[in-house]
Amino acid sequence: MSVDPIRSVLIVGGGTAGWMTAAALSKIFADHDLRIQLIESEQIGTVGVGEATIPQILLFNRMLGIDENEFIKATQATFKLGIEFEGWRREGHSYLHPFGSYGSDMDGVMFHHFWLNARQRGYEVELPEFCLQVLAAREGRFLRPVPNAKNSPLGHIAYAFQFDAGLYANYLRQYAEARGVERIEGRIKHTRLDEESGHLASVKLEDGREFSADFFVDCSGFRGLLIEQALETGYEDWSAWLPCNRALAVPSERVREPDPFTRSTARPAGWQWHIPLQHRTGNGHVYCSDHMSDDEAARILLDNLEGRPLRDPIQLRFVTGHRRKFWNRNVLAIGLAAGFMEPLESTSIHLIQSGIARLMTLFPDRSFNPADIDEYNRLTLQEYEYVRDFLVLHYRQTERDDSEFWRRCRNLPMTDHLARKLELYRTNGRVYREKDELFNETSWLAVMDGQGVEPRGHHPLVSSLGDREVDARLEQILSVIRASADHMPSHADFIAEHCAAEPDMLSETV
Amino acid sequence: MSRPIETIAILGSGIEAALSAFVLKQRTGLSIARFAETETPALSPVHTVLTPSALQRLETAGLGLRDLLALPGSLPSLGQMIVTDQQTSCNPFGSRGIDWAGIGFHHHWLRARQGGLRLPYAAFSPAYRAMQENRFAPPDQRNLIGPLQHESGLHVHPEALFERLVEGTSVQPLAAAANAVEADLVIDARERSNELQISAQSGEQPFSSWRASTTGWTITIPLRNGALEYPLAGGDEDQLIKQPWRGNQVSIGQAAYSGPSLPGLAIERVLHELDLLVELLPDRDCHPAETSQYNRIWTEEMNELRALTTLYLGGDDARTSERLRMFKHRGYVRPLDTDLVTASDWVVHALALDHVPEHFDPLSMRLDDARLKQELGQLLQRINVVSGEFPPLSVYLQAIDKALGQSRETA
Incomplete structure (x- = not known):
């Protein structure tokens, strides 16, 4: 056993990361003899941009032992099979980055090489037609992987969720409090460092209460109340690679059945997200203030909603990058306090999850x-760098030259x-x-x-x-994928049958 | 449009060249010609141990376990017995125990050890008792411990393996100067020559023995017709080629890196290099993006291999020191970028050499003491039942001979 175990952890900030x-x-x-406390203030809103997830979230929920249908009902979630990128390559073009693979590898060679061989001979079927998730997403279908169908694409359906991040935080709060986590309502006014070690010793609230702990987790968001304001860790600016620095977020009325995918639509100075949930649709516009005013960005966002906005847009200002140290002395930063990359590939919640996993290790x-501590920082930085490079790929490989922003993107530096x-x-x-690396071969290929x-x-x-x-094998695979897609029910029917949120809850949470 | 390669020339007269020719012929179907610098094959005792992973790779290349067992001298193996002045420890192939609560089993073992457990880490493999009692059985998923199987390797006589590899391909040795060879792709698989001597006295044992000596290790590998013995030491021959693939020439095996290799890893690394080559099989232009990708992956693999070897042979290797420091502190091995050497290899070898971590992962405490004791007890009981059912090695060999239609005498 460790000679001097941690006996108390204080988490600063609620929201998705904190809970x-x-x-x-x-x-x-x-x-075990570990006191876990969390300080949050109802007066401070949460950012909650991370409503879309990637399949790794299933591992986190499974680790907690959460019942999936119950979780979906509680968070107004829908299923997600991938992300559609509209207008990213050029205006009018769209493609889906699916969570599943293309075709089937043969003779130790990845499937897409067979397709490339045929395509270079004039074959006209596009690569996405060989992915079950693409077909299902396009037709609004969903099914969880079918047990004991290892030889069928239906046995390997990877999926994630689109959920209300605020409801997710509430759900986890109930979970954590039921397991002994103490929630403290209040706003932090001061922090105190230990003079000898330089470690954070305690935090003091506006009402005068003071809390100390062995170990602190900073989930206070962009401010980095502990990691930056108390420990002055410093921030690495990645704007040169990813120049967007503003986001506007607004929920809107749901006007049709939710798609089983997230949509990202390119705009003149950034992109707009569309995340369909059971009770509403999450929308946002990420843009670069060098190329667009806030008013113009808001107008574009509101002009491109499917339904009526449910409130005024809220604005976020950010600098893409990360703390110089994610873990500094006895303070670990998780979530937005650690760093920020735009949610183009729905990585925000995953980066929280992987930070927690590394902390556990x-x-x-x-x-x-x-x-x-060095090892944690090294591994986290590596993960951030891999994600950053994947995001840069989307911008740099565009054919768009219709705005100053996109012309700039075509010349972004590459690692x-x-x-x-x-x-x-x-x-x-x-x-x-x-x-x-977080994103696998299929993601890069897509x-x-x-x-x-x-x-x-x-x-x-x-x-x-x-x-x-080669042609015969491709045709065979194509027919199997097509038949598999036909077997899947509609996304809406699947939700209605297994995990529809209560109608009362719909009105309460809008 | 790419221009596919059609011919591959392989230089070398030893196992590594024969293996390259065999695997590439099987995997690519291309025209292969082997060019040997000497008439008699250069055979080395380092090519005697086939690890479980090497057996798998050979199976993929079309050389199955049944074929290999039929070779004269072949003897199944469960791992290594490591003998130093301080201790003798078993190091079976395969994993140990169960990663309860998502935590590596060695952390649970460490915790139990700190609580008074006297059994070594290896005791949580069914091969542990079998190695001590000279028993053998291959893994069998149907037994009491289901997926927690040990793994088995094979000792093969290099001469027999060489003959089999040559027989299995249509390649004939030809004498020619290296620079006169013309092909779309040239593989340099020339080895240093080695003395191959069979020692007369050795019982049949399902493991190799590694005895520490003042200069390094003496490796004894039992076969069915004797044993091979050779020294394993560090030295100044540790030559690492920085770019094994240049233009249309690729160096494989000792021709690329001739440093000392732990028994088993000599063949496994060649198979790994060949897998990587097939994965990145070039067209006739041999594009720099692909060759540098090969070189990058290869360098990482060899550096890790060298670091693990340094754990046994000593010497300066920053990677070894860093891995060992982290491991001895809290039993942690960072996620590795390599296939040939994995994080669990480091755990197994470090513990076999008695590098016991100071602390275990506190997450092991997710199982309380009583539960841990109960789980360990039940696991051991099942492992003992399974290993108790292993037949004596001699009985197993008789059964194999019968199945293969051979008598022991002719073998």
Whole structure:
């Protein structure tokens, strides 16, 4: 056992990050001598932009032991099979980044090489037609993976959720409080450092109460109340890679059945998100203030809503980047306090989740071993860098030149990592994933193909099969995918049957 | 449009060249020609151990376990017995225990150890008792411990393996100067020559023995017709080629990196290099993006391999020191970017060499003491039942001979 275990953790800030952290700690350290407290103020609103998720969220919910249908009802969630990118390559063009794979790998060679072989001979069927999730999303269908169908695409349906982040935080709050987490209502006025160690010693609230802890988790959002204002950790600015710096968010009335995917539509100086939930639709406009005024951005957002706005848009100002240290002394920053990247690929909640997972792996004792802290910071930075490069890909590989913003994007700098990936794909369609990289080969392939990156060749082994054999295999796979999609019920019917939110709840939460 | 390669030339007269020819022929179907610099094959004792992973890769390439078991001298193996001045420890292939509560089993073992458990980490593999009692059985998912199986490898006589690899392909050795070879892709798989001597005395044991000596290790690998013995030491021959793939020439195996290799990893790494080559099989232009990707992945793999080897042989390797420091502090091994050496390899080898961490992961406490004791007890009981059912090695071998239609004498 550790010689000097942590006995108290104080989480500063509620919202998604705070309550996810509290819920995870309360589950992991159930029945142990660890006091977990969370300070939040009802006067401070939560940002709640992270309404769309990626499939890893299932692991988090499973770790907590949450019943999925109950969670969906409580958070007004819908299912998500991918993200549609509209107008990103050029105006009028759209593609879906699906959570599932394309076709089926054969003879140790990735499927898309077979498709590339055929395409380079004039085959006209597009790559997305070989992905069940794409077909299902387009037709508004959904089904959870069918057990014992390992040889069918229906046995491997990867999915995520689109939910109300505020309701998710509430849901996790109930979960955490039921497991002993103490919630403290109040606003922090002062922080006090230990003079000898420089560690954070305590926080003092406006009402005079003071709270100390062995370990602090800063979930206070962009302000970084502990990590920045108290410890002056510093911030790494990534605007050169990702220049958008404003977002406007507004919910709107739901006017039709929710799509099982998130939509991202390119706009003249950024992009607009559309996240359909059971009770409403989440909308937002991410833009770059160098190229668009706030008023213009608001007008574009409101002009492009499907339903009536349910309140005035709220604005967020951000600088893409991250704290120089995510973990500094006895303070760990999670969520927006740690860093920010626009939610183009729905990574906000995932970055919270992976931060929590790393904390669990490297959970400290009171000696706060610098090697553990360095390792946490190294792994987190690596994850941020991989995500950043994936986001840059969307902007840099555009054919758009209809605005100053998009012309700027075409010349964004690239890291060696991104340049290498692009060149490998362009050469013979090779797609590689670093071991710890969040986005897998399918994701890179989907976006590179969607953005119009064209490989010059393909894996040479495919040629040895002969054209007829390749074509026959493609047709066979196509028919299996088509038949699988036909087997899936509509997204709306699936929700109605398994996890529809109560009608009363719909009106309460709008 | 790409121009597919049609011919591959392989240079080398040893196992690594024969293996390259065999695997590439099977996996690519291309025209392969092997060019040997000597008439007699250069065989090395380092190519005697096939790890479970190497067996899997060979199976993919079309050389199955049944074929390999039929080779004269082949003997199944459960792992290594490591002997130092201080201790003798078993290091079976495969995993140990169960990662309860999402935490690596070694943390639970460490916690139990700090609470008084006297059993080594390896005791939580069914191969542990079998190695001590000279028993053997291959993994069998149907038994009491289901997916928590041990894994089995194989000791093969390099000469027999070489003959099999050559027989399995239509490639014939030809003598030619390296620079006279013309092909779309040239593989340099030339090895350093080695003495291959069979020691007369050795019983049949389902494991290799690694004995620490003043200069390194003495490795003894039992076969069915004797044993091979050779020294494993560090030294100044640790030559790492920074770019094994240049233009249309790729160096494989010892031709790329001739540093010392732990038994088993010599063949496994060649198979890994060949897998990587097939994955990145070039067209006739051999594009720099692909060759540099190969070189990048290869360098990372070899650096990790060298670091793990340094754990046994000593010497300066920053990677080894860093891995060991983190492990000894809290049993943590960072996620690795390599396939050849995994984080669990580091755990297994570090513990086999008695590098016991100071602290266990506090998340192990998700299982309270009573539950941990109960789970460990039940697990051990099941493991003991399973390993108790392993037949004596001699009985297993007789059964294999019968199945293969051979007598022990002819084998």
